Every structure is written in structure tokens, then in C-alpha cells.
Amino acid sequence: xxxxxxxxxxxxxxxxxxxxxxxxxxxxxxxxxxxxxxxxxxxxxxxxxxxxxxxxxxxxxxxxxxxxxxxxxxxxxxxxxxxxxxxxxxxxxxxxxxxxxxxxxxxxxxxxxxxxxxxxxxxxxxxxxxxxxxxxxxxxxxxxxxxxxxxxxxxxxxxxxxxxxxxxxxxxxxxxxxxxxxxxxxxxxxxxxxxxxxxxxxxxxxxxxxxxxxxxxxxxxxxxxxxxxxxxxxxxxxxxxxxxxxxxxxxxxxxxxxxxxxxxxxxxxxxxxxxxxxxxxxxxxxxxxxxxxxxxxxxxxxxxxxxxxxxxxxxxxxxxxxxxxxxx
Amino acid sequence: xxxxxxxxxxxxxxxxxxxxxxxxxxxxxxxxxxxxxxxxxxxxxxxxxxxxxxxxxxxxxxxxxxxxxxxxxxxxxxxxxxxxxxxxxxxxxxxxxxxxxxxxxxxxxxxxxxxxxxxxxxxxxxxxxxxxxxxxxxxxxxxxxxxxxxxxxxxxxxxxxxxxxxxxxxxxxxxxxxxxxxxxxxxxxxxxxxxxxxxxxxxxxxxxxxxxxxxxxxxxxxxxxxxxxxxxxxxxxxxxxxxxxxxxxxxxxxxxxxxxxxxxxxxxxxxxxxxxxxxxxxxxxxxxxxxxxxxxxxxxxxxxxxxxxxxxxxxxxxxxxxxxxxxx
Numbered sequence: 076x077x078x079x080x081x082x083x084x085x086x087x088x089x090x091x092x093x094x095x096x097x098x099x100x101x102x103x104x105x106x107x108x109x110x111x112x113x114x115x116x117x118x119x120x121x122x123x124x125x126x127x128x129x130x131x132x133x134x135x136x137x138x139x140x141x142x143x144x145x146x147x148x149x150x151x152x153x154x155x156x157x158x159x160x161x162x163x164x165x166x167x168x169x170x171x172x173x174x175x176x177x178x179x180x181x182x183x184x185x186x187x188x189x190x191x192x193x194x195x196x197x198x199x200x201x202x203x204x205x206x207x208x209x210x211x212x213x214x215x216x217x218x219x220x221x222x223x224x225x226x227x228x229x230x231x232x233x234x235x236x237x238x239x240x241x242x243x244x245x246x247x248x249x250x251x252x253x254x255x256x257x258x259x260x261x262x263x264x265x266x267x268x269x270x271x272x273x274x275x276x277x278x279x280x281x282x283x284x285x286x287x288x289x290x291x292x293x294x295x296x297x298x299x300x301x302x303x304x305x306x307x308x309x310x311x312x313x314x315x316x317x318x319x320x321x322x323x324x325x326x327x328x329x330x331x332x333x334x335x336x337x338x339x340x341x342x343x344x345x346x347x348x349x350x351x352x353x354x355x356x357x358x359x360x361x362x363x364x365x366x367x368x369x370x371x372x373x374x375x376x377x378x379x380x381x382x383x384x385x386x387x388x389x390x391x392x393x394x395x396x397x398x399x400x401x402x403x
Numbered sequence: 404x405x406x407x408x409x410x411x412x413x414x415x416x417x418x419x420x421x422x423x424x425x426x427x428x429x430x431x432x433x434x435x436x437x438x439x440x441x442x443x444x445x446x447x448x449x450x451x452x453x454x455x456x457x458x459x460x461x462x463x464x465x466x467x468x469x470x471x472x473x474x475x476x477x478x479x480x481x482x483x484x485x486x487x488x489x490x491x492x493x494x495x496x497x498x499x500x501x502x503x504x505x506x507x508x509x510x511x512x513x514x515x516x517x518x519x520x521x522x523x524x525x526x527x528x529x530x531x532x533x534x535x536x537x538x539x540x541x542x543x544x545x546x547x548x549x550x551x552x553x554x555x556x557x558x559x560x561x562x563x564x565x566x567x568x569x570x571x572x573x574x575x576x577x578x579x580x581x582x583x584x585x586x587x588x589x590x591x592x593x594x595x596x597x598x599x600x601x602x603x604x605x606x607x608x609x610x611x612x613x614x615x616x617x618x619x620x621x622x623x624x625x626x627x628x629x630x631x632x633x634x635x636x637x638x639x640x641x642x643x644x645x646x647x648x649x650x651x652x653x654x655x656x657x658x659x660x661x662x663x664x665x666x667x668x669x670x671x672x673x674x675x676x677x678x679x680x681x682x683x684x685x686x687x688x689x690x691x692x693x694x695x696x697x698x699x700x701x702x703x704x705x706x707x708x709x710x711x712x713x714x715x716x717x718x719x720x721x722x723x724x725x726x727x728x729x730x731x
Contacts, residue, residue, distance in 0.1 A: 117706075117707065130706075132706045132707075134705070134706065141704070141706070143706065275684075276684040276691050277691065335701070339698070342670060342674070342702075343674060343695075346670070346671060346674035346675050347674050347675075347684065356603075356604040356675065363604050363605065364706060364707045367671075367704065368706055370667070370704035371704065372703055372704065372705070373663070373701060373702070373703050374670075374701070374702050374703075374704075375700055375701050375702075376469070376695065376698035376699065376700060376702075377462070377700070378445075378458075378460050378462065378469070378471065378692060378696055379445065379460075379692045
């Protein structure tokens with residue numbers, strides 16, 4: 076099907092798409108600067124539906140074990156099932172009802188979505204895994220009139236060993252990017268990340284958090300674009316210094332094993348709770364490899380594993396179980 | 404809370420519990436006979452709710468990398484939410500409604516459940532992973548009258564390399580156990596396993612199947628107990644000969660890597676689709692370590708991995724994507 080022809084937000088769509096393509100290039104080049112291997116591009120199209128994307132994938136680097144920086148720009152029809160699944164999180168999204176039959180209109184609503192999502196799993200257990208995602212979503216009624224739009228996203232950090240200075244750097248730079256626009260954003264979005272990345276069955280967070288927001292349309296879209304751009308720009312300065320400092324630290328086999336056990340928790344979170352993964356895997360025509368790009372090269376599960384009290388491993392669990400304030 | 408006092412099915416409950424405890428001993432001893440390490444027992448209780456269990460766990464063996472044979476006997480109240488989640492699969496299960504208010508009765512129904520569940524992940528990639536589970540479930544209305552009961556379970560095989568003789572042995576012995584009682588059971592339950600263990604987003608089965616059944620109360624419970632016992636007895640003769648034949652086969656690093664990639668699919672299945680796992684992780688008071696005992700020691704994810712056409716790895720995918728008849 077062709078792209079939506081509505082012009083209301085055409086410039087926002089174009090600017091967001093241009094932004095994520097620019098940031099994909101900047102971020103992959105930034106990460107390549109601390110590794111000996113390069114990302115390779117893998118472009119894909121959405122078959123019968125509209126749009127496609129470019130996955131930039133890195134693997135078996137000396138610094139990065141596995142990672143991906145994925146841009147996607149997709150559009151088409153949202154089925155009534157998909158709308159119902161999304162309505163809880165997006166109050167403006169309406170399920171159009173046929174006035175004559177009283178049933179949901181079968182073609183649902185038209186949507187446009189674009190975003191950049193990234194997960195980077197470094198090799199050295201002293202280097203944290205990181206995840207970042209910024210996206211824009213827009214829908215139209217079957218008659219072509221605009222229905223809803225929102226931005227969502229955030230960035231978060233998943234260390235295997237806690238270095239407080241790393242957590243402070245990551246949170247502080249992301250807070251600064253938001254504070255430039257509105258000092259109420261970081262406190263809300265930091266708390267939202269702590270709640271969103273919670274692994275309920277383990278009663279602990281996936282990592283030490285960061286920012287998370289969704290369904291955000293409470294400001295002018297041009298201003299939100301600037302907030303997203305500034306948040307993007309906070310990423311490399313908050314992550315590369317950590318990687319440079321830790322990538323060549325010596326580590327033991329036990330420390331590597333601990334990293335794999337924590338990566339098992341990462342897999343649990345992404346496959347059981349992450350809404351994008353859940354929604355994506357249940358959506359016909361979605362690209363499974365791009366969705367599961369977030370999974371690590373290796374993960375491990377050990378029955379009833381608990382780190383020794385007072386160990387560095389136990390100290391990590393202490394902060395993932397009791398989220399702290401990190402920003403300065 | 405105390406165990407249900409209803410006497411209707413008391414002897415079935417007792418016999419099933421005795422059966423699973425006996426089979427836990429037989430199966431763990433059988434598996435130990437082909438390894439250099441032993442299972443260790445880990446008993447647990449259900450906190451505020453009734454019951455508990457014994458997990459028999461093996462790890463780092465020369466034959467078995469990780470595995471568990473778990474018995475649980477639990478009872479208590481099913482909340483309205485749990486009843487609604489189970490009703491699709493269990494037609495006899497009713498949500499009691501208060502006649503005066505028209506709302507679900509808050510204490511829901513009383514239940515008793517016992518079962519044995521097992522997952523064994525061998526070290527050698529030429530040895531298949533196996534899973535087995537037999538369980539009995541019973542509910543009472545709030546006034547103590549019996550409401551519903553059923554048996555469920557099955558056994559299935561997940562090879563990393565296809566040895567047709569292994570698939571034939573496993574299916575044939577499980578078919579024989581059922582054919583003794585009713586020749587319509589195996590065809591139904593074999594097909595059910597092919598459907599149940601389907602990884603939708605990958606469009607392939609977890610392995611080469613086996614048997615699966617649920618909500619089974621279409622025969623006298625004493626006869627079903629015999630069917631379950633004979634199915635239990637089919638397991639060791641259908642699995643140990645495979646392990647003995649394959650556990651010392653030489654393997655390459657590439658074959659081990661392939662095993663870990665397939666174990667990644669096993670993790671995807673268990674965390675995303677397996678109803679016991681989904682239900683367990685969402686049930687307050689359930690024991691997470693026993694539920695996640697099914698996960699392998701190691702799993703791996705490689706972006707967009709496809710085995711070379713014509714390779715032994717591709718041959719496995721061919722049979723997991725197109726389930727075959729194996730029993731003789």
C-alpha cells in the first residue's frame with residue numbers, strides 16, 4: 076500500500092525519519108571508533124505491507140560481542156486486535172466503529188511509525204550493556220482525517236558490575252538533555268524507566284535504568300523533536316567514555332559467567348515483558364530478526380543462583396533491586 | 404490453609420502423588436546411571452499457600468549439562484483472574500458468581516494440583532534435549548462440592564542433529580504405551596504436541612514432538628492413572644538408549660555452537676509460549692526457580708542465522724518446520 080497521503084504532520088514524519096537515519100550513522104560510527112570491527116548494514120522491506128528498515132549489526136568485535144542499531148519506517152493498517160492491544164497505553168487511539176453494524180471497522184486505522192532502536196552487548200563484563208529507542212507514531216481514521224500521534228523512547232544501562240561513576244555519568248547527561256527543555260521530564264521518565272524495566276518474577280530491575288517515556292504528545296511536536304534530538308545527542312558522550320575506560324580491563328572466567336547469568340535475565344525481560352517485543356512477535360509481517368536483535372550472543376541459566384553476600388555481584392543486585400537516584 | 408477435605412477423588416490424588424514421587428526416583432536414578440554426577444534434591448514450600456515440592460537438579464555432569472526433575476503438590480484458592488486465564492483450556496472450570504451481587508465470588512474456587520515436570524539438557528550436541536510432564540488438577544466450589552478435574556501432560560524430544568532412529572524409538576514407545584489403552588490417543592496427542600510446541604514467530608516446532616494432552620477426563624480416572632503410569636514407563640526406555648549411543652560421540656565447536664543457537668529457540672518457546680511458564684510466572688507465590696529450571700545452562704543468539712542448504716543443520720530445520728510421522 077502507498078504511504079499515507081495526509082499532510083498534517085508530513086514535516087514531522089520527514090524530520091523524524093531524517094533524524095533517526097542521521098543518528099544511526101553517528102551512533103554506529105561512534106561505536107566503531109572503540110572497536111576493531113565494523114557494523115554491517117542489512118536492509119529489509121515489509122513484504123505486503125508498507126515500509127522497511129535498515130539494521131546495522133555488529134558481532135564478534137574485540138569490544139562489542141553483539142549489537143544492532145536498527146532504523147525502521149513502516150506504515151499500513153492497524154487491525155482492530157492491534158488497536159485493542161495498544162489502547163491501554165495510548166488514550167487517544169480510537170477503535171472506529173461502523174455506525175450501521177456497531178462492529179469495529181475491519182480495515183481499522185492507518186498508521187505510520189518510525190524509530191531507531193539499539194541494543195549493544197559488549198564483551199568485557201566490566202562494560203555495561205545499553206539500550207536506546209526513540210520512535211514516532213501517527214494514526215488516521217479510515218476517512219483520512221488525523222486521529223492520534225505520539226513520541227516514545229528512552230535510553231538505559233545494564234551493568235554487570237556496578238561502577239557508580241558510570242551510572243552517574245549516564246543518568247546525568249540524559250537528565251541535562253531533558254532539563255534544557257523541561258525540568259519535570261527527567262524525574263518522571265527516570266521513574267517510568269525504573270517501573271518499565273522491572274522483572275516482576277525476579278523482583279528486580281533489568282539494570283540501573285535511565286529514561287523511558289511513551290504516548291508523549293503534551294508539547295508541540297517540533298519541540299518534542301528537539302527533545303528527542305538532544306536525548307540522542309546525550310547517548311555517545313554518556314556511553315563511549317565508559318566503554319573506553321572498561322573495555323580492556325582484565326576479567327576472570329567467573330566474571331564472564333556472571334555476565335552470562337545476568338544476560339539470561341535480560342533475555343527473560345525482553346521475551347516476557349518488553350512491550351515492543353511482545354507486540355512485534357505477535358504482529359503478522361513484522362521482522363523477527365530485527366525484533367530479536369536485542370538478545371545477547373550468549374546467556375546462561377544456573378538453578379537457584381545467588382551471589383555470595385558482600386560480593387561485587389551481590390552489590391549489583393542490591394542496586395537493581397532498589398533503584399537509586401544517580402543524576403547529579 | 405489446610406488441604407481440601409473433599410473425599411471424592413481422595414484416592415486419585417493420593418495415587419497420583421505416590422506415582423509422581425516413585426517416578427521421580429526411578430527417572431533420576433535412570434539418568435544418573437549414564438552420568439558421573441548425581442541429582443541433588445531441593446525441597447521447597449509454598450509460603451502462605453498450601454503445598455510444596457521437591458526439585459531434583461543435575462548440573463555440570465559429563466553427560467547432562469543441566470536438568471531437573473521436579474515434583475510439586477500444591478493446593479489453595481484459584482483467584483477469579485486465574486480461573487479466567489484457565490477457562491479457555493478447561494471447559495468444566497466455572498467462575499462462581501455471587502447470586503446477590505452478580506460479581507465473581509472473591510475467594511474463587513479451591514484447587515489441588517500435583518505433577519512431575521522434567522527437562523534434561525545433555526552436553527553433547529548429538530544427544531537430544533527432552534521434556535516430560537504429567538499432572539493432575541482438581542477444583543471445588545466455595546461450598547466444598549467437587550467442580551472439575553483433569554489430567555494433562557506428555558513427553559517430547561528436541562534433537563540438535565536429526566537421527567531418524569532416535570525419533571522413531573521415542574515416538575514408537577510412547578505410542579505403544581497409549582495403544583495398550585486406546586489406539587485413538589496417540590494420533591490425537593501426537594498432533595496436539597506438534598501444534599502445542601510450535602514457535603509461531605519462527606514458523607517451526609521446538610523439536611520433533613512427542614505427545615501432549617490437557618483437560619483429559621474422558622475416561623475413568625483410575626484408567627487415566629494407568630495411562631499416565633504406562634506413559635511414564637515409556638520414557639526411560641525411549642531416551643536412555645539414545646543417550647548411551649550418542650553421549651561420547653565426538654563433536655566440533657561448530658556443532659556445539661549450533662546446539663546453543665537451537666537452545667536459544669528453546670528459551671524463546673518456553674518464555675513466550677509455554678502455558679505453564681506464562682501462568683507460573685504470573686501467579687503470586689509460585690516458585691520461579693522451579694519454573695525456570697527448564698532453561699538451558701547456555702543459549703546463543705546470532706543475528707539472522709541460517710544453516711547452509713543441504714547441511715545436517717538444515718536437515719533438522721526441515722523436520723522441525725514440517726512435522727512428520729515417526730511412530731512404527
